[in-house]
Amino acid sequence: MKTSLFAKGAVFLALGSLLAGCSRPAPPEEPVRAVKLMTVTVGSMNSAPEFAGEVRARVESRLGFRVAGKLIRRQAEIGQHVRPGQVLAQLDPQDYKLAADAMKAQLLVSTTNRDLAGAEFKRYKDLKEQNFVSGVELDRREASLKAANAQVAQVQAQLASQGNQSGYTSLVADVAGIVTAVEAEAGQVVAVGTPVVRIAQDGPRDVLFSVPEDRLAAISTGSAVAVRQWTAQSTRKGVVREIAALADPVTRTYLVKVAVNGNDALPLGSTVTVAPQALSAKGAQVIKLPTSALKQDGAGSAVWVLDTTSMTVRSQPVQLVAADENDVVVGSGLLPGMQVVTAGVHVLSAGQKVTAYNTVAQAPAGQGAAPAAAAGASSAIGR
Numbered sequence: 001m002k003t004s005l006f007a008k009g010a011v012f013l014a015l016g017s018l019l020a021g022c023s024r025p026a027p028p029e030e031p032v033r034a035v036k037l038m039t040v041t042v043g044s045m046n047s048a049p050e051f052a053g054e055v056r057a058r059v060e061s062r063l064g065f066r067v068a069g070k071l072i073r074r075q076a077e078i079g080q081h082v083r084p085g086q087v088l089a090q091l092d093p094q095d096y097k098l099a100a101d102a103m104k105a106q107l108l109v110s111t112t113n114r115d116l117a118g119a120e121f122k123r124y125k126d127l128k129e130q131n132f133v134s135g136v137e138l139d140r141r142e143a144s145l146k147a148a149n150a151q152v153a154q155v156q157a158q159l160a161s162q163g164n165q166s167g168y169t170s171l172v173a174d175v176a177g178i179v180t181a182v183e184a185e186a187g188q189v190v191a192v193g194t195p196v197v198r199i200a201q202d203g204p205r206d207v208l209f210s211v212p213e214d215r216l217a218a219i220s221t222g223s224a225v226a227v228r229q230w231t232a233q234s235t236r237k238g239v240v241r242e243i244a245a246l247a248d249p250v251t252r253t254y255l256v257k258v259a260v261n262g263n264d265a266l267p268l269g270s271t272v273t274v275a276p277q278a279l280s281a282k283g284a285q286v287i288k289l290p291t292s293a294l295k296q297d298g299a300g301s302a303v304w305v306l307d308t309t310s311m312t313v314r315s316q317p318v319q320l321v322a323a324d325e326n327d328v329v330v331g332s333g334l335l336p337g338m339q340v341v342t343a344g345v346h347v348l349s350a351g352q353k354v355t356a357y358n359t360v361a362q363a364p365a366g367q368g369a370a371p372a373a374a375a376g377a378s379s380a381i382g383r
Contacts, residue, residue: 053209057200114148210253
């Protein structure tokens with residue numbers, strides 16, 4: 001009897017659980033999102049690649065003393081325009097003056113010995129004519145005179161060299177230009193050749209800019225370049241003068257020097273915009289997308305492409321090759337006629353059903369859908 005009651009209770013519990021399970025509501029279906037779509041078309045490039053450059057003097061000199069010593073005075077200042085012969089800095093000349101005085105005294109001794117040897121040679125020559133001395137003795141006196149003359153010439157050369165050394169204690173500008181850097185101060189002991197002042201010489205100016213490796217092949221020596229100052233709207237013509245043979249070890253870019261035409265020199269150190277003509281693709285037919293259509297897919301970029309049959313989206317990897325104003329240029333991965341999601345790409349998943357909120361054809365940069373439509377798309381995607 002107890003066993004029968006227990007069995008009946010178990011049956012009622014099982015039926016209750018089954019009825020409770022049947023009464024649970026089914027999970028809601030994933031909502032169909034409204035997305036803004038764009039039909040891929042071929043358009044024209046509106047801009048050309050530009051690089052930031054800096055104006056530099058074609059020739060820059062780093063001047064240093066030709067002798068060592070203690071710097072007692074520096075007359076040159078950064079930004080100062082100097083002329084040839086102008087004194088830029090001064091070393092303590094005392095030791096060099098003392099050495100020059102010592103050489104003057106040595107010259108006096110050598111000159112006296114030469115005069116004595118000359119007088120003795122003349123006397124022995126007269127004695128030889130009277131046969132009072134042998135020819136050997138006369139030859140000895142002649143050799144002594146020649147040695148004395150050579151000694152005088154040697155000391156004179158040393159005195160001239162020492163005079164030059166004394167003059168080298170003044171650092172003098174040998175060209176006209178602008179002081180761009182000062183690398184030593186008064187009281188500092190400098191070695192021979194240590195740079196003290198840097199001068200940007202007057203004359204031709206160069207524009208320096210760096211080019212990435214993937215665009216270097218299109219630029220060659222002699223190719224045309226357009227240079228525009230940031231503070232002016234006028235554009236100057238330039239020619240590529242020099243291309244670095246090695247890449248910068250940090251940035252992995254190549255330095256390019258451009259000779260700028262024009263009589264008015266560009267201000268040193270000013271920033272300019274450089275547009276190599278060889279890299280210009282303005283007017284070329286390309287596929288462009290707004291940056292809002294891009295998403296990250298692993299190590300590269302991708303977009304959501306609409307499958308019009310099932311009205312679902314799939315991820316399509318794309319290769320980006322350039323930028324054109326506010327758009328990006330797609331090199332591969334898309335074909336004209338495809339429909340791409342242009343807003344809300346980060347809330348979608350592969351295979352998700354969508355509905356077209358507003359399908360527009362690709363428009364040139366700066367021309368998009370109406371502001372009201374864009375606002376409506378954002379509102380629809382956020383739902």
